[in-house]
Amino acid sequence: MSTLVIADHDGARLRAATLNTIGAARQLNAPVHVLVAGHDARGAADAASRIEGVDRVVLVDASHLADGLAENVAAQVLMLAPSHTHVLFPATASGKNVAPRVAAKLDASQISDVIAIHGADTFDRPIYAGNAIATVQCDDAIKVLTIRTTAFDAAPLSDACAPVDTKEAVAGTLRARFVRREMAVSERPELTSARIVVSGGRGMGSAENFALLDPLAQKLGAAVGASRAAVDAGFAPNDWQVGQTGKIVAPQLYIAVGISGAIQHLAGMKDAKVIVAVNKDAEAPIFSVADYGLVGDLFEAVPQLVKGL
Amino acid sequence: MNTYDVVVIGAGVIGSSVAFHLQKLGAKSVLVLDRATIGAGTTSQSSGILRTHYSVKENVELARKSWAVFNDFAAYLGDDEASCGIVKSGYMIVAADGDKVEPLRESLEQQKSQGIPLELLSAQQAHELMPIARFDDAALIGFEPEAGFADAYLTATSFARAARRGGVTIRENVTVNRLLIENGRVRGVSTSAGDFAASMVVSTQNIWTPELAGWTGATLPVSPERHAVLALECEGAAYTYTMPVFKDLASPGMLYCRSYGGNQMLVSEGTAGEKLDTADIEQGDISMDYVVEVGAQVAERFPAYEAAGIASSWTGVYDVTPDWNPVLGALPGIEGLVVGYGFSGHGFKLSPTVGKVLAQAALGLPTDVSLTPYSVERFATGALLTGKYGVGAVS
Amino acid sequence: MKVMAAVKRVVDYNVKVRVKADGSGVEMTNVKMSMNPFDEIAVEAATRLKEGGHASEVIAVTCGPAQTTETLRTALAIGADRGVLIQTDAELQPLAVAKLLKAAVEREQPRLVILGKQAIDDDAGQTGQLLAALLDWPQATFASHIEMGADTATVTREVDGGLEVIQVVLPAIVTTDLRLNEPRYVTLPNIMKAKKKPIDTLSPADLGVDPSPRLKTLKVVEPAARKAGVRVSDVAALVDKLKNEAKVI
Numbered sequence: 040m041s042t043l044v045i046a047d048h049d050g051a052r053l054r055a056a057t058l059n060t061i062g063a064a065r066q067l068n069a070p071v072h073v074l075v076a077g078h079d080a081r082g083a084a085d086a087a088s089r090i091e092g093v094d095r096v097v098l099v100d101a102s103h104l105a106d107g108l109a110e111n112v113a114a115q116v117l118m119l120a121p122s123h124t125h126v127l128f129p130a131t132a133s134g135k136n137v138a139p140r141v142a143a144k145l146d147a148s149q150i151s152d153v154i155a156i157h158g159a160d161t162f163d164r165p166i167y168a169g170n171a172i173a174t175v176q177c178d179d180a181i182k183v184l185t186i187r188t189t190a191f192d193a194a195p196l197s198d199a200c201a202p203v204d205t206k207e208a209v210a211g212t213l214r215a216r217f218v219r220r221e222m223a224v225s226e227r228p229e230l231t232s233a234r235i236v237v238s239g240g241r242g243m244g245s246a247e248n249f250a251l252l253d254p255l256a257q258k259l260g261a262a263v264g265a266s267r268a269a270v271d272a273g274f275a276p277n278d279w280q281v282g283q284t285g286k287i288v289a290p291q292l293y294i295a296v297g298i299s300g301a302i303q304h305l306a307g308m309k310d311a312k313v314i315v316a317v318n319k320d321a322e323a324p325i326f327s328v329a330d331y332g333l334v335g336d337l338f339e340a341v342p343q344l345v346k347g348l
Numbered sequence: 349m350n351t352y353d354v355v356v357i358g359a360g361v362i363g364s365s366v367a368f369h370l371q372k373l374g375a376k377s378v379l380v381l382d383r384a385t386i387g388a389g390t391t392s393q394s395s396g397i398l399r400t401h402y403s404v405k406e407n408v409e410l411a412r413k414s415w416a417v418f419n420d421f422a423a424y425l426g427d428d429e430a431s432c433g434i435v436k437s438g439y440m441i442v443a444a445d446g447d448k449v450e451p452l453r454e455s456l457e458q459q460k461s462q463g464i465p466l467e468l469l470s471a472q473q474a475h476e477l478m479p480i481a482r483f484d485d486a487a488l489i490g491f492e493p494e495a496g497f498a499d500a501y502l503t504a505t506s507f508a509r510a511a512r513r514g515g516v517t518i519r520e521n522v523t524v525n526r527l528l529i530e531n532g533r534v535r536g537v538s539t540s541a542g543d544f545a546a547s548m549v550v551s552t553q554n555i556w557t558p559e560l561a562g563w564t565g566a567t568l569p570v571s572p573e574r575h576a577v578l579a580l581e582c583e584g585a586a587y588t589y590t591m592p593v594f595k596d597l598a599s600p601g602m603l604y605c606r607s608y609g610g611n612q613m614l615v616s617e618g619t620a621g622e623k624l625d626t627a628d629i630e631q632g633d634i635s636m637d638y639v640v641e642v643g644a645q646v647a648e649r650f651p652a653y654e655a656a657g658i659a660s661s662w663t664g665v666y667d668v669t670p671d672w673n674p675v676l677g678a679l680p681g682i683e684g685l686v687v688g689y690g691f692s693g694h695g696f697k698l699s700p701t702v703g704k705v706l707a708q709a710a711l712g713l714p715t716d717v718s719l720t721p722y723s724v725e726r727f728a729t730g731a732l733l734t735g736k737y738g739v740g741a742v743s
Numbered sequence: 744m745k746v747m748a749a750v751k752r753v754v755d756y757n758v759k760v761r762v763k764a765d766g767s768g769v770e771m772t773n774v775k776m777s778m779n780p781f782d783e784i785a786v787e788a789a790t791r792l793k794e795g796g797h798a799s800e801v802i803a804v805t806c807g808p809a810q811t812t813e814t815l816r817t818a819l820a821i822g823a824d825r826g827v828l829i830q831t832d833a834e835l836q837p838l839a840v841a842k843l844l845k846a847a848v849e850r851e852q853p854r855l856v857i858l859g860k861q862a863i864d865d866d867a868g869q870t871g872q873l874l875a876a877l878l879d880w881p882q883a884t885f886a887s888h889i890e891m892g893a894d895t896a897t898v899t900r901e902v903d904g905g906l907e908v909i910q911v912v913l914p915a916i917v918t919t920d921l922r923l924n925e926p927r928y929v930t931l932p933n934i935m936k937a938k939k940k941p942i943d944t945l946s947p948a949d950l951g952v953d954p955s956p957r958l959k960t961l962k963v964v965e966p967a968a969r970k971a972g973v974r975v976s977d978v979a980a981l982v983d984k985l986k987n988e989a990k991v992i
Contacts, residue, residue, distance in 0.1 A: 139872035215881035657928025
């Protein structure tokens with residue numbers, strides 16, 4: 040048995056999601072190999088070699104791997120997958136994009152969004168927006184999984200250094216090309232890996248008011264999220280949305296401000312360690328999941344909170 | 349604390365109205381129990397129509413008194429922030445030549461004699477109020493300005509909030525398993541959160557009333573019926589908030605409609621619905637054939653809606669009794685039990701006054717409106733409160 | 744060119760699913776079913792391509808039991824020209840669906856296949872990508888914008904941290920994200936017209952595909968309940984709890 044973890048990285052560094060995926064891989068109690076496929080990705084490969092539990096890193100470095108096109112990354116994975124029993128991707132946009140291509144070529148029944156591992160062939164995953172948890176068993180020779188990173192602890196740094204092998208890349212596709220990226224510019228931590236998230240809902244009232252959350256996020260070093268209602272109303276941009284069809288987050292602390300707590304939103308944050316709700320409606324459903332509920336006017340409470348922290 | 353003066357079972361709009369009125373009338377220790385959350389049952393599915401038009405005069409009285417509360421909600425609750433979401437658009441009712449004209453005429457005259465402000469309109473006048481509709485088939489058109497629609501869930505939670513402020517305890521997610529009855533007297537309730545002693549229980553259990561029948565051995569006729577509601581959007585023929593709630597007795601399904609969101613039309617049939625086997629508020633399927641059929645009826649009255657789009661649709665469940673009217677008051681044969689159920693799809697508009705009279709009955713006070721006509725015994729004696737329009741929620 | 748839109752019949756998104764007491768699955772009897780919301784977006788996208796002159800025909804395809812024709816009818820009412828039902832009562836998992844769709848694609852020869860990015864029942868999010876790989880076609884997933892060229896599609900994708908734009912050579916697969924479009928309201932006349940549009944019914948055997956599920960579901964349970972929370976009276980009390988009780992700040 041051995042596990043191949045497909046690293047999510049930016050060339051120089053590993054993304055946090057990769058560490059959680061390695062954490063998951065270690066639960067399979069088999070050698071863990073990390074594939075770093077990219078361009079100018081030596082930094083990420085070296086970082087991977089210093090993670091606890093990693094036995095070997097394979098670096099596949101080529102210019103056509105610079106932008107993470109699914110067809111190209113999948114080809115590299117398929118080069119290495121046959122010598123493993125498990126192939127793990129973080130359930131990030133990138134992992135979700137690439138993994139099924141690999142699964143199809145391996146004729147594997149991919150298991151998406153794994154939240155628990157029970158041995159080599161049995162896994163838990165959420166269905167119906169997390170309103171039910173299914174335990175599934177897979178008999179495939181090579182099992183392809185995407186890992187819900189919030190469900191596994193990140194593997195720590197190691198004192199040792201695993202060997203880094205380089206391998207020549209499989210040729211790229213001619214039928215897809217990367218055009219450009221439009222990244223949101225922010226000094227805030229990334230929403231899905233932030234330790235603390237402050238989220239605003241429709242109760243914020245306007246896009247201008249949403250800025251009221253900035254001092255709070257700043258003070259806490261938090262990422263800012265939003266409910267679907269707030270995004271639909273134009274108060275917050277799309278990539279701030281937390282929920283079943285937005286981002287799934289499980290921070291140490293989630294502060295829901297002016298969010299009523301629709302089931303689709305809860306699906307995105309109910310695994311946070313501590314949930315705080317601030318809402319003027321005492322009967323808002325969010326209070327049923329909040330560890331600490333403050334019934335009050337958010338326009339008073341938020342500035343007070345900034346002062347009191 | 350495990351002993352209360354009154355326990356209310358069910359925190360829908362009726363139960364929360366009861367709770368509010370109990371504390372307002374001086375009850376000191378009141379407990380409200382709901383197996384889910386406030387208003388999460390049939391209340392949240394209500395179309396929210398407010399009107400006083402009924403063919404049964406007792407209902408007119410309950411509706412009229414209730415309208416006064418909806419119309420001045422914050423003051424009535426003593427809470428500036430309370431709102432029932434009222435839109436005072438008025439209510440128009442139309443009959444074409446046929447068997448509905450005389451019942452309509454009689455009902456309108458009855459209302460007039462009870463002091464309800466209303467007018468008979470010409471087709472022209474009706475068209476001015478409702479430009480998107482045609483009235484060339486109308487034999488009789490009634491209009492009451494003191495009517496419209498509101499938000500049942502908001503109303504329920506507002507009553508509940510005011511009740512809590514007055515000292516009422518409301519416990520959600522508690523299931524009542526049975527009544528504790530000794531020698532024909534109510535002693536309390538046994539629940540998933542333990543037993544609570546009380547000498548008076550008010551049951552407002554809607555489609556779950558059969559559970560009460562099981563606990564007491566009483567015969568409480570009620571049947572859950574599911575109805576589909578459509579929201580239609582028609583560019584160029586918006587149904588605005590200034591247009592009245594509309595009841596079309598000329599349509600085969602006796603449609604009612606109102607503005608939804610200020611531009612869409614919310615429409616539903618006012619006749620019998622889909623009978624369910626069990627009390628269940630889950631959404632039911634609405635087939636496309638059904639949508640087309642209701643759409644055709646809408647297009648008869650609102651010609652532009654022939655090309656309308658279906659914006660959304662949902663189902664709501666009614667607790668229907670044999671005469672489509674509620675059972676209110678003390679249950680005979682058991683001391684200490686007052687019931688309010690069987691609103692058959694028109695309970696929300698009556699909820700303020702029903703809550704008050706049930707609270708009065710529970711506290712042994714004279715009731716503002718006589719509950720005798722609403723007694724459960726009417727089903728045995730045959731003194732049914734049958735509406736003049738046949739089966740349906742305008743009774 | 745032909746565009747194919749794949750749709751799935753799922754438990755309606757407003758229904759709060761109940762887990763069966765025996766742990767065998769989720770309660771499905773008498774539960775309201777609807778078209779997967781992401782698939783409505785796919786059908787809308789395909790219809791707009793036709794209305795914009797980029798596609799000559801939109802074919803809606805689905806896999807499932809006989810009742811799934813209602814879902815196809817909705818697709819036809821939105822704007823698809825024809826429907827294809829691959830009828831089976833088997834429990835369908837993404838890999839089997841992708842294989843069935845591949846066979847349908849080989850039959851119909853569309854130049855673009857649009858699918859929802861995930862189905863709200865199994866939340867697997869795989870079928871589009873599986874299909875692309877089986878066909879050896881390029882893919883553009885989580886699309887929030889599609890610009891058609893003569894032989895290409897330039898697609899804006901929603902990714903972690905922002906957007907990226909890629910270009911794929913047709914034939915290709917696109918999966919829809921929420922912001923791609925807002926599906927039109929189905930009109931009464933279009934529902935009537937949909938009744939007359941043809942629906943072909945095929946079996947997996949017709950397509951030479953075995954639809955049997957391979958992942959075995961051992962049990963389905965409700966997620967662990969959170970411990971009940973408390974109300975705090977004011978901000979000072981909240982800060983105190985967060986610092987000294989929860990120890991998260």
